[in-house]
Amino acid sequence: MIEIPDLPTFDDVLVAAARIAAAVHRTPVHTCRTLDSMTGSRLFLKCENLQKVGAFKARGACNAVLSLSDTEASHGVATHSSGNHAAALAFAAGLRGIPAHVVMPSNSRAVKKAAVTGYGARVLECEPTLAARESMLAEVVRNTGAVFIHPYNDPRVMAGQGTAALELLAEAGPLDAILTPVGGGGLLSGTCLAAAGVSPGTAVWGTEPAGADDAFRSLQQGRLVPSLDPRTIADGLRTSLGERTFAIIRQHVRGIVTVSEQSIVMAMRLVWERAKLIIEPSSAVPLAALLERKLDLGGQRVGIILSGGNVDLEELPWATKTD
Amino acid sequence: MIEIPDLPTFDDVLVAAARIAAAVHRTPVHTCRTLDSMTGSRLFLKCENLQKVGAFKARGACNAVLSLSDTEASHGVATHSSGNHAAALAFAAGLRGIPAHVVMPSNSRAVKKAAVTGYGARVLECEPTLAARESMLAEVVRNTGAVFIHPYNDPRVMAGQGTAALELLAEAGPLDAILTPVGGGGLLSGTCLAAAGVSPGTAVWGTEPAGADDAFRSLQQGRLVPSLDPRTIADGLRTSLGERTFAIIRQHVRGIVTVSEQSIVMAMRLVWERAKLIIEPSSAVPLAALLERKLDLGGQRVGIILSGGNVDLEELPWATKTD
Numbered sequence: 001m002i003e004i005p006d007l008p009t010f011d012d013v014l015v016a017a018a019r020i021a022a023a024v025h026r027t028p029v030h031t032c033r034t035l036d037s038m039t040g041s042r043l044f045l046k047c048e049n050l051q052k053v054g055a056f057k058a059r060g061a062c063n064a065v066l067s068l069s070d071t072e073a074s075h076g077v078a079t080h081s082s083g084n085h086a087a088a089l090a091f092a093a094g095l096r097g098i099p100a101h102v103v104m105p106s107n108s109r110a111v112k113k114a115a116v117t118g119y120g121a122r123v124l125e126c127e128p129t130l131a132a133r134e135s136m137l138a139e140v141v142r143n144t145g146a147v148f149i150h151p152y153n154d155p156r157v158m159a160g161q162g163t164a165a166l167e168l169l170a171e172a173g174p175l176d177a178i179l180t181p182v183g184g185g186g187l188l189s190g191t192c193l194a195a196a197g198v199s200p201g202t203a204v205w206g207t208e209p210a211g212a213d214d215a216f217r218s219l220q221q222g223r224l225v226p227s228l229d230p231r232t233i234a235d236g237l238r239t240s241l242g243e244r245t246f247a248i249i250r251q252h253v254r255g256i257v258t259v260s261e262q263s264i265v266m267a268m269r270l271v272w273e274r275a276k277l278i279i280e281p282s283s284a285v286p287l288a289a290l291l292e293r294k295l296d297l298g299g300q301r302v303g304i305i306l307s308g309g310n311v312d313l314e315e316l317p318w319a320t321k322t323d
Numbered sequence: 324m325i326e327i328p329d330l331p332t333f334d335d336v337l338v339a340a341a342r343i344a345a346a347v348h349r350t351p352v353h354t355c356r357t358l359d360s361m362t363g364s365r366l367f368l369k370c371e372n373l374q375k376v377g378a379f380k381a382r383g384a385c386n387a388v389l390s391l392s393d394t395e396a397s398h399g400v401a402t403h404s405s406g407n408h409a410a411a412l413a414f415a416a417g418l419r420g421i422p423a424h425v426v427m428p429s430n431s432r433a434v435k436k437a438a439v440t441g442y443g444a445r446v447l448e449c450e451p452t453l454a455a456r457e458s459m460l461a462e463v464v465r466n467t468g469a470v471f472i473h474p475y476n477d478p479r480v481m482a483g484q485g486t487a488a489l490e491l492l493a494e495a496g497p498l499d500a501i502l503t504p505v506g507g508g509g510l511l512s513g514t515c516l517a518a519a520g521v522s523p524g525t526a527v528w529g530t531e532p533a534g535a536d537d538a539f540r541s542l543q544q545g546r547l548v549p550s551l552d553p554r555t556i557a558d559g560l561r562t563s564l565g566e567r568t569f570a571i572i573r574q575h576v577r578g579i580v581t582v583s584e585q586s587i588v589m590a591m592r593l594v595w596e597r598a599k600l601i602i603e604p605s606s607a608v609p610l611a612a613l614l615e616r617k618l619d620l621g622g623q624r625v626g627i628i629l630s631g632g633n634v635d636l637e638e639l640p641w642a643t644k645t646d
């Protein structure tokens with residue numbers, strides 16, 4: 001078995017919590033009787049949709065940026081992302097007063113670019129291919145000396161994401177299980193570390209769209225099996241696990257369950273209608289798993305991390321009504 | 324000047340708070356830096372959209388129903404409403420285990436009827452005219468002996484609605500101002516009583532759609548001037564003040580300001596996008612007043628009661644996109 005270097009530990013999550021405390025929100029934990037009775041579980045919704053930049057990604061990005069030495073930080077940070085990590089890194093760099101360079105595919109939505117530039121970052125457009133992204137990022141790093149902060153496969157980012165579960169466990173009291181969505185695995189791996197450290201009896205489950213089920217298959221086969229053609233409305237979950245997130249997840253996670261697109265949309269709508277919270281499709285995946293009865297957690301106290309709330313109000317998945 | 328009987332007092336609000344404490348949520352108070360910087364005020368959002376039945380109306384209905392003697396309660400309660408009060412009264416009656424009879428216009432949306440019957444109430448349909456509503460209600464009361472609970476012009480209801488401001492003032496600390504929407508005036512009059520009792524220096528403002536500005540005109544003319552043809556997207560605010568709510572409001576309120584439909588939609592969308600909270604159009608009216616600069620509250624600590632979150636996700640006001 002190959003040793004993966006630089007894996008974060010529970011202590012790193014604790015240090016991250018102290019480091020980012022003043023930079024991010026301690027988000028509230030909501031409950032909703034209707035969702036409880038529909039699932040048969042007692043749910044505790046950790047509202048990372050109310051986090052800075054509208055997603056838990058602010059935690060990892062802040063932990064990474066704030067842990068740089070002054071010398072490292074002096075040339076700024078860089079990443080490639082078209083999603084919440086881009087905005088989060090821009091936000092974190094702005095807090096520290098250093099430049100952020102974000103490589104985004106040229107077909108990214110204007111509203112996403114505007115969010116990133118709104119936080120003061122420099123956006124560099126590239127062709128919408130992985131090769132183009134990576135070569136432009138390499139060029140940016142070479143030219144500027146900026147530190148690359150990977151969206152998830154970075155121990156500082158993973159430790160930062162784990163602070164959400166730390167707060168959830170502190171606020172909700174004993175939990176039988178915690179469910180998170182899984183894309184690149186930053187949130188799930190951080191949650192694994194936090195739960196193992198604070199509450200080893202709490203089962204941590206990853207939940208994933210069936211159309212982007214690389215975590216499910218990777219766990220099953222015992223090796224990284226990336227999604228080659230991920231298809232899901234949950235745009236935050238189209239990425240595949242990295243070797244660091246996979247190493248932590250395979251060690252700690254109770255399991256990965258997959259859900260249908262239909263369940264994701266239904267769960268998202270339920271949270272909007274009954275919990276009155278704006279969440280993005282990725283955030284709805286854990287609830288979808290409970291509604292699909294993919295997990296048998298009846299009568300249990302279940303934490304769910306509502307990972308983010310950045311959604312295009314012009315294009316809601318239920319807007320294509322037929323009547 | 325004519326003496327109005329049965330006006331509630333601050334003490335009634337305190338008693339209501341104790342009476343309904345176990346029946347309703349103590350809703351959270353959210354803050355949002357983006358909205359702060361857009362308005363120039365420090366905003367404290369009292370989230371009654373997260374209240375039982377999705378609106379502050381649960382407070383007044385519970386206070387009314389729980390304050391009935393066993394004899395009074397034995398024949399149930401009745402009201403006419405097509406909105407949140409109907410669901411709230413059904414909910415409150417269900418808690419006490421007594422019947423609720425709700426007269427609704429036959430053109431009410433099916434989803435609204437379903438909500439009311441879902442809480443266990445009996446729905447009676449009538450022609451969509453005020454005369455038909457009132458005659459059917461009178462008949463129901465005559466036939467059943469149920470107690471009529473008016474949606475707003477009832478001292479128990481008014482006192483109950485005031486408990487939201489009581490909690491807001493306790494949680495947010497000193498406030499320079501509190502803004503509420505105003506329709507029938509239950510929330511505004513209750514807020515006036517609460518603020519006058521706890522924090523007399525806090526200015527209470529009513530905010531109203533220009534297309535349903537009966538409170539503005541009533542205050543200006545010193546007499547009740549009902550809206551004859553109210554037109555506004557804020558469906559909770561189409562009703563006109565009652566004589567009891569007007570009596571309290573005219574005595575305490577700092578003023579009423581009106582806002583455009585366009586501002587209401589913009590403010591609603593901002594709360595969805597930036598505060599990640601589902602609110603109905605009525606809830607957006609106070610923020611609309613700040614965005615329109617109708618009030619000069621720059622640098623002040625301002626409480627806003629987000630009155631409710633019951634909205635039809637199929638018919639969003641910005642869904643008529645042109646591209």
